[in-house]
Amino acid sequence: MIVLGVDPGLSLTGWGLVQTGSGDNVALLNYGCIKTKPSQKLGERLKEVHNCLRTVIQRYTPEILAIEELFFSKEARTVAAVCQARGVILLSAALENLPVCEYNPRHVKIALTGYGSADKNQIQQMVKTFLKLTEIPKPDDAADALAIAICHAHTSRSPLNIR
Amino acid sequence: MIVLGVDPGLSLTGWGLVQTGSGDNVALLNYGCIKTKPSQKLGERLKEVHNCLRTVIQRYTPEILAIEELFFSKEARTVAAVCQARGVILLSAALENLPVCEYNPRHVKIALTGYGSADKNQIQQMVKTFLKLTEIPKPDDAADALAIAICHAHTSRSPLNIR
Incomplete structure (x- = not known):
């Protein structure tokens, strides 16, 4: 299964694609960041997010888009x-008939580190470990997107046995 | 000039189209409301808003979309x-190359009634008067959308002489 994780933002939207394997194995397919400039009109910025994400979805045909639930703090x-x-x-997901799964930020932390109050660095270290990378993916928004994708890969496999 | 006013919402998005004439004259072209159900998935609800609005834009080819600025209260x-x-x-506007103009809610009230603290009923009465209607357009979201469209029609004609 190919999972697309997305960390939404107007200036920076991170995205990360992982392929699930046997057990808890996940392999990195690709990741990146959609950047828009504050000097652009809002509609143009949103069009850029839409067009770039649509290209990613069409190129990799993921089976699910994983995204964090809204929080209001x-x-x-x-x-x-x-x-x-x-x-x-x-x-963009709906127009491509791509189902969406939402995760609580705390759930993402537990799924990756086993600890609901893990900090950003702990999450990023686990992204690096799970994907067998030599460095933490940059920027942070891309690493966050990969974390959500890994969270979905693990949760959908063993929903009662979250690490 | 054809102006499309939009009052955004997830459950109800009002839209209203007016055609400007000589002086302060504005004529009603059409109005309506895009309704989505809470029982639908969020992506499907957003797709419905997008598809309906795109149909309106393609059918009437307005020159501008007028919308209220965000407020955070x-x-x-x-x-x-x-x-x-x-x-x-x-x-949806950007994908149709339709320019967008944003108005402060207080500006809309002043443009329609001359009074920045006008209530909903006063605004709706002026929408009815300006468009020479026999009744106030329903639902409220459609009347609000028409108010924004009328606001743009008047403001763009005489920006220094807001009623």
């Missing part, structure tokens, strides 16, 4: 920007 | 839902 203006990008990402 | 969950729909609406 951030500053309102940030939430608004993220949510506009998130709406476009969910639309 | 509402409950966070409502803001998140509205923003996801808003992102899709701005994307």
